[in-house]
Amino acid sequence: MGGGGVIISSAWGREEVGPFVYGNLRQNLPHNEEHIFRSRFLAVLVPDDITLPQLVLQDAEVYADKVAFVEVVTRKEVTYSDVVRNQEFAKALSSLGLSKGHIAIVAWGITVAGGVFLDANPTTHASEIKKQVEAAEAKLIVTNGPNYEKVKGLRLLVIIHGEELIEGAMNWNKLLKAANRASTNITKEDVHQTDLCALPFSSGTTGLSNGVKLTHRNLCVGPYMVGQVTTLGLIPFFHIYGIIGICCATLRNKGKVVEVTFAPIVPPIILQLVNNPIVEEFDRNMLKLWVIMSVASPLALELLTAFENKFPGVHVQKHSCITLTLVNPETGSWLTKKNSVSYILLNLEVKFIDLETGRSVPKNTTGEIYVRSQCVMQGYYNNNEETAQIIDDKAWLHTSDIGFINEEEDVFVVDRIKELIKYKGFQVALIEHEAILLTHPSIEDTAIVLPPDKEAGEIPAASVVVTPSATENAKDVIDYVASNVAHYKKVRMVQFVDTIPKSHSEK
Numbered sequence: 244m245g246g247g248g249v250i251i252s253s254a255w256g257r258e259e260v261g262p263f264v265y266g267n268l269r270q271n272l273p274h275n276e277e278h279i280f281r282s283r284f285l286a287v288l289v290p291d292d293i294t295l296p297q298l299v300l301q302d303a304e305v306y307a308d309k310v311a312f313v314e315v316v317t318r319k320e321v322t323y324s325d326v327v328r329n330q331e332f333a334k335a336l337s338s339l340g341l342s343k344g345h346i347a348i349v350a351w352g353i354t355v356a357g358g359v360f361l362d363a364n365p366t367t368h369a370s371e372i373k374k375q376v377e378a379a380e381a382k383l384i385v386t387n388g389p390n391y392e393k394v395k396g397l398r399l400l401v402i403i404h405g406e407e408l409i410e411g412a413m414n415w416n417k418l419l420k421a422a423n424r425a426s427t428n429i430t431k432e433d434v435h436q437t438d439l440c441a442l443p444f445s446s447g448t449t450g451l452s453n454g455v456k457l458t459h460r461n462l463c464v465g466p467y468m469v470g471q472v473t474t475l476g477l478i479p480f481f482h483i484y485g486i487i488g489i490c491c492a493t494l495r496n497k498g499k500v501v502e503v504t505f506a507p508i509v510p511p512i513i514l515q516l517v518n519n520p521i522v523e524e525f526d527r528n529m530l531k532l533w534v535i536m537s538v539a540s541p542l543a544l545e546l547l548t549a550f551e552n553k554f555p556g557v558h559v560q561k562h563s564c565i566t567l568t569l570v571n572p573e574t575g576s577w578l579t580k581k582n583s584v585s586y587i588l589l590n591l592e593v594k595f596i597d598l599e600t601g602r603s604v605p606k607n608t609t610g611e612i613y614v615r616s617q618c619v620m621q622g623y624y625n626n627n628e629e630t631a632q633i634i635d636d637k638a639w640l641h642t643s644d645i646g647f648i649n650e651e652e653d654v655f656v657v658d659r660i661k662e663l664i665k666y667k668g669f670q671v672a673l674i675e676h677e678a679i680l681l682t683h684p685s686i687e688d689t690a691i692v693l694p695p696d697k698e699a700g701e702i703p704a705a706s707v708v709v710t711p712s713a714t715e716n717a718k719d720v721i722d723y724v725a726s727n728v729a730h731y732k733k734v735r736m737v738q739f740v741d742t743i744p745k746s747h748s749e750k
Contacts, residue, residue, distance in 0.1 A: 278603040279594045280648055282587045294434050294459045296355045299495045303327050306497045313501035335422035339400065343432040345382045357434040361442045362481040367729045369393040375444050379454050379624060436460035442624055443483045454624030462487055464590055464618035476500040478507050507536040509668030510546060514698055517549045527554060534558045560585060583653035591616040595647055609647045609657060613639040667699050669731040676703055676734055679727050685713035688743045694736065704736035708743060
């Protein structure tokens, strides 16, 4: 397991290496050989009998007085003892009848109680929340006062966080107090690593939103970070990277989530740091920040260069979901090549598949990136057809990203094959725009195009064919889409055309 490299396998043998499975080294069938790459560093072994909350809060009592979170606006501090006490919410949920496997839109207490959490973007349109709730068969929702209007009609138990009292909803603080006074004889069900832990919704191979089934094992493999770093919690915690890659990874190492030695941020924020004149009002020599990690969407080389010129002491690391090694753990020196997304993560296998032949390709050859690991999702919730399209019978996840690996084992991501874009770091499925536009009575046909944009990289623009009697203008069409989606999913431009060109297959 020590070095990185390629595994050549002509058949899917099963060779156990710690808790992870890799292909056997065989070279007797050259035309069937596989080019499979894995991390250059030793695998991290995860115990088989631990859940995500147990892993993250291991030895938390030793750090009881250490600050875990700082809320920047109010400067309120939350210690590790506070985090542990918040697990009392699990008892409260159990008293309400939440049991193992039940799905709810909230995180930490749910997983302790054996439930499954589904995080929702607070800017999401009410109709989109309704779709997720129904698809996930959710049992309850935890939200705040300003967002209550979006969920009050869903006929679910709604818990309002904080002190605010709202008629028709349950108050968080009162619930905790009642649970503490209640009997302690609530039966606690055993939670195992194979049980579902999270159900984030994401666009699949077709761009339609699906619930991604993640077990405790999937997520226990993921939250690793070296050292007790102070992490900028800027990526929202309703995003799976925010809750696992930032929150859980930092808490597991008993670091602090606030600001400012390590900052995972998206390219639009990097652009603001480069261009916003307010940055000049601060002494950049006083920065404690030593590395930023660009996540969620592509970082243009020009923007990378501009940032490095303005912040010469800050290292920029690109990140993808299959790679992340910032420094040599032995020397502390930067290892990765500029414009790469770094080395393959620990505990992962990766191969690159030729789109024409379907065969894996060697180093320095582009192909679709396939990934296999115990951190790969179990599939899409109640959607076996979509699952079969993205995870094959050999457990390889087809990412739809195009890339290659070089001789030094740096991974480069160069393209995508999905009809999906990232608008300022948020995922936008083009098929969703088309589906909404086609519900408009005056629109006969539509297609989404992607003109370049300096700030966002690319933006969704609609070409539409309208009926002869239509009176709508471009703003009317933009407003129609906006009334049905979150703000970051809006169509930004509209062009009226006579026809939408199609291939022989009507695509």
